[in-house]
Amino acid sequence: MERKRVIIGLLGTTLDIGRGPNRWERWRPTVSLFQHEDFAVDRLDLLFPRQATTLANLIVEDVKQVSPETSAKIHLVDPRDPWDFEEVYSVLHDFASTYPFDTEREEYFLHITTGTHVAQICLFLLAETRAFPAKLIQSSPKFRTGDPAGEYRIIDLDLSKYDTIAARFRKQFTDNIEGLKSGIATRNPSFNRLIENLEHVAANSVDPIMLTGPTGAGKSQLARRIYELKKQRRQVEGAFVEVNCATLRGDGAMSTLFGHKKGAFTGATADRAGLLRSADGGVLFLDEIGELGLDEQAMMLRAIEEKRFLPIGSDREASSQFQLIAGTNRDLPSQVALGAFRDDLLARINLWMFQLPALRERREDIEPNLEFELEQFTKRTNRTVRFSAEARAAFLRFATAADAVWSGNFRDLTASVTRMATLCPAGRITEDDVAAEIARLQNAWRGGATLRAQAADRCVEVLGEAKAAELDRFDRVQLNDVIEVCSRVRSVSEAGRELFAASRQRKNSVNDADRLRKYLARFGLNWEAVRDAHR
Numbered sequence: 001m002e003r004k005r006v007i008i009g010l011l012g013t014t015l016d017i018g019r020g021p022n023r024w025e026r027w028r029p030t031v032s033l034f035q036h037e038d039f040a041v042d043r044l045d046l047l048f049p050r051q052a053t054t055l056a057n058l059i060v061e062d063v064k065q066v067s068p069e070t071s072a073k074i075h076l077v078d079p080r081d082p083w084d085f086e087e088v089y090s091v092l093h094d095f096a097s098t099y100p101f102d103t104e105r106e107e108y109f110l111h112i113t114t115g116t117h118v119a120q121i122c123l124f125l126l127a128e129t130r131a132f133p134a135k136l137i138q139s140s141p142k143f144r145t146g147d148p149a150g151e152y153r154i155i156d157l158d159l160s161k162y163d164t165i166a167a168r169f170r171k172q173f174t175d176n177i178e179g180l181k182s183g184i185a186t187r188n189p190s191f192n193r194l195i196e197n198l199e200h201v202a203a204n205s206v207d208p209i210m211l212t213g214p215t216g217a218g219k220s221q222l223a224r225r226i227y228e229l230k231k232q233r234r235q236v237e238g239a240f241v242e243v244n245c246a247t248l249r250g251d252g253a254m255s256t257l258f259g260h261k262k263g264a265f266t267g268a269t270a271d272r273a274g275l276l277r278s279a280d281g282g283v284l285f286l287d288e289i290g291e292l293g294l295d296e297q298a299m300m301l302r303a304i305e306e307k308r309f310l311p312i313g314s315d316r317e318a319s320s321q322f323q324l325i326a327g328t329n330r331d332l333p334s335q336v337a338l339g340a341f342r343d344d345l346l347a348r349i350n351l352w353m354f355q356l357p358a359l360r361e362r363r364e365d366i367e368p369n370l371e372f373e374l375e376q377f378t379k380r381t382n383r384t385v386r387f388s389a390e391a392r393a394a395f396l397r398f399a400t401a402a403d404a405v406w407s408g409n410f411r412d413l414t415a416s417v418t419r420m421a422t423l424c425p426a427g428r429i430t431e432d433d434v435a436a437e438i439a440r441l442q443n444a445w446r447g448g449a450t451l452r453a454q455a456a457d458r459c460v461e462v463l464g465e466a467k468a469a470e471l472d473r474f475d476r477v478q479l480n481d482v483i484e485v486c487s488r489v490r491s492v493s494e495a496g497r498e499l500f501a502a503s504r505q506r507k508n509s510v511n512d513a514d515r516l517r518k519y520l521a522r523f524g525l526n527w528e529a530v531r532d533a534h535r
Contacts, residue, residue: 003104003105003106003107004042004043004105004106004107005039005040005041005042005043005106005107005109006041006042006043006044006045006106006107006108006109007033007041007043007044007045007108007109007110007111007137008045008047008099008108008109008110008111008132008134009030009033009044009045009046009047009110009111009112009113009114010046010047010048010077010111010114010115010119010123011030011046011047011048011049011052011055011056011059011114011115012028012029012030012113012114012115013049013051013052013055015028015029015113015114016028016029016030016031016055016059016114017055019058023062024148025146025148026148027141027142027147027148027149027150028059028062028148029111029113029114029139029140029150030044030046030059030063030111030114031059031062031063031066032139032148032149032150032152033111033137033139033152034063034066034067034070035066035067035148035149036149036152039152040067040069041067041070042069042070042071042106043070043071043072043073043106044060044063044070044071044072044073045072045073045075045099046059046060046072046073046074046075047074047075047077047092047095048074048075048076048077049076049077049078049079049082050076050078053074056074057074060072060073060074075095077091077092077095078091079091082116082118082119083116083118084118085118085121085122088116088118088119088122089122089125089126092119092122092123092126093126093131096126096131096132097131101133103133107135108132108133108134108135109134109135109136109137109154110123110127110132110134110135110136110137111137111138111139112124112136112137112138113138113139113140123136124136127157128157135154135155135156135157136154136155136156136157137152137153137154137155138152138153138155139151139152140152140153173199176199176203176229177195177196177199179225179228179229179232180195180198180199180202180222180225180226180229181195181225182221182225182372183372184365184368184369184372185368186362186365186368186369187364187365187368188357188361188362188364188365190357191356191357191362191365194354194355194356197354198222198226198354199229201352202226202229202230203229203230203233203235205352206235206323207323207351207352208304208323208324208325208326208348208349208351208352209226209323209324209325209326209352209354210289210325210326210327210328210349210350210352210353210354211223211325211326211327211328211354211356212327212328212329212353212354212355212356213329213355213356213357213358214329214356214358214409215329215408215409215411215472216359216408216409216410216411216412217329217356217357217358217359217409217410218356218409218410219287219327219356220242220285220287220327222356223240223242223283223285223287223325223327224240224242224285226283226325227240227282227283227285227325230283230323236281236282236283236323237281237282238279238280238281238282238283238322239278239279239281239282239283240279240282240283240285241275241278241279241282241283241284241285241322242285242287243256243257243275243284243285243286243287244287244288245286245287245288245289245290245291245292246287246288246291248291248292248293248296253292253293253296254295254296254299254312255268255272255274255312256274256275257274257275257276257296257299257300258274258276258299258303258309258310258311258312258318259271259272259273259274259276259277259311259312259314259318260272260274260311260312260313260314261311261312261313261314262313265312265313268312268313272311274311274318276303276309276318276320276322277318277320279320279322280319280320280321280322281321281322282322282323283322283323283324283325284322284323284324284325285325285326285327286300286324286325286326286327287327287328288327288328288329288330289326289327289328289349290328290329290330290332290335290340290341291522293518294340294342297341297342297345298342298345300345301342301344301345301348303320304324304345304348304349305348307319307320307321307322324349326349329470329472330470331467331470332346332350333346334467334470334524335524337524338523338524338525339524340521340522340523340524358406358409359406359409359410359412359413360404360405360406360409363399363400363404364400366396366399366400366413367396367400369410369413370392370395370396370399370413370417373413373414373417373418374386374387374417374421376414377417377418377421381421383421383427384427385420385421385424385427385428385429386427386428386429387428387429387434388428388429388430388431390431391429391430391431391433391434392429394431394434394435395420395429395434395437395438398434398438399413405445407445407473412441416437416440416441419437419440420433420434420437423436458479458480458483458484458487459471459476459479459480459483461483462483462525462529462530463523463524463525467524471523475523479523482495482499482516482519482520483530485498485499486516486527486530486531487530487531491513492513492516492517492527493512493513495513495516495527496511496512496513496514496515496516497512499512499516500512500515500516
């Protein structure tokens with residue numbers, strides 16, 4: 001059974017106007033749709049505002065005159081402000097919600113030539129979401145002919161019918177994924193799903209993104225790829241600004257992040273903009289955000305939420321419209337429980353959290369990353385290096401074995417390839433080169449295991465085994481020594497004097513006890529907890 005054709009359209013309060021016999025000589029968009037012999041229409045539902053009631057009735061009579069087989073009906077749709085997007089959308093949506101659509105018996109066409117630009121956009125959106133299950137139809141005058149019927153075009157929003165358009169969307173998505181992976185054909189299913197989800201978030205969200213995972217897992221590189229994707233899509237215009245929060249200490253942390261005014265403190269000989277203002281319109285990557293002090297965390301929370309902050313020594317607020325990407329290898333919820341990280345800041349940056357796996361959890365990705373590292377070496381040195389087939393197989397057997405530690409993750413892999421490529425003769429990595437490199441890695445991993453074992457006892461006693469295992473090797477060794485000193489002295493001042501004996505000689509006034517307390521606070525510890533653990 002052939003379906004009936006129905007046109008739903010807005011009255012053109014300017015273009016549809018026409019009185020007297022000469023109105024048939026000019027193009028009127030609504031009436032023109034019914035003047036085409038090749039496009040018979042069974043019904044017109046004409047939407048009109050109250051002040052145009054007379055014109056709406058005239059158009060209905062004219063439609064019946066040029067197309068007697070068409071039934072026509074007018075519907076009052078009268079937004080208070082025809083230029084208010086929300087108001088117009090609501091009124092049209094309400095009409096669509098109560099309209100008795102019968103798609104099995106009727107085929108609908110939504111006329112988008114008439115009405116304000118706001119109304120036309122709203123009709124398009126309502127058709128796209130299928131609130132109006134209709135094709136779009138647009139009429140226009142036929143220039144240089146004087147034909148009052150003009151011409152019409154039908155637009156079907158069903159993109160599944162347009163394979164080439166769909167293919168372009170798929171290719172763009174694939175290109176974005178490749179960009180986030182630096183063009184590496186990764187094979188790990190979990191990592192690939194993570195990157196696909198991240199692509200959607202990076203493309204559609206301006207909220208903070210948090211990247212977690214062990215040191216060397218690739219957080220910094222991925223943050224830069226996110227920025228490049230957003231830059232390519234014209235979602236950001238500013239710079240990519242990266243800072244490792246572990247390098248920010250004392251008064252300089254506030255100044256580095258938020259800037260200062262000249263004379264704000266000793267040594268402030270000129271104004272400083274600060275990194276937040278440098279990231280205005282772009283992306284700010286705070287790597288190791290868990291290392292920020294509590295005062296810096298409080299100011300950062302306000303800067304994220306309000307995009308405003310107060311530079312040191314200034315009585316005027318500064319502003320910066322940046323998107324935040326945060327990186328950490330710490331368990332921030334545990335840091336919150338210890339009082340070392342603000343729970344409100346964690347809640348604000350934890351909307352989109354992506355956990356990057358360690359390299360040993362992605363052993364199937366070592367092979368494609370091996371080729372990528374060789375390509376990067378060539379770009380850096382302008383020297384092409386390749387594995388022999390036997391050497392490549394030998395290295396991959398070792399690298400993907402269950403006992404390969406890869407404690408430094410991709411940093412270990414990058415360093416390993418760099419060493420082999422640099423030392424190999426005639427641009428060819430041989431089995432002997434691979435054997436020497438395997439020995440180096442094994443020795444390094446054994447040494448690291450020994451250091452971790454030596455540093456484990458004191459850290460485990462104070463932090464517990466789970467939290468001690470989260471520490472980087474350097475932090476663990478250093479903290480173990482600090483705990484050792486604290487365990488055998490009588491006061492925090494005495495411990496501070498011993499720990500900072502060298503540096504205190506270069507200062508006129510010192511507060512070693514305060515320095516020690518701040519150091520312990522980085523790990524959620526205090527003097528009393530460390531002291532009591534050894535009694």
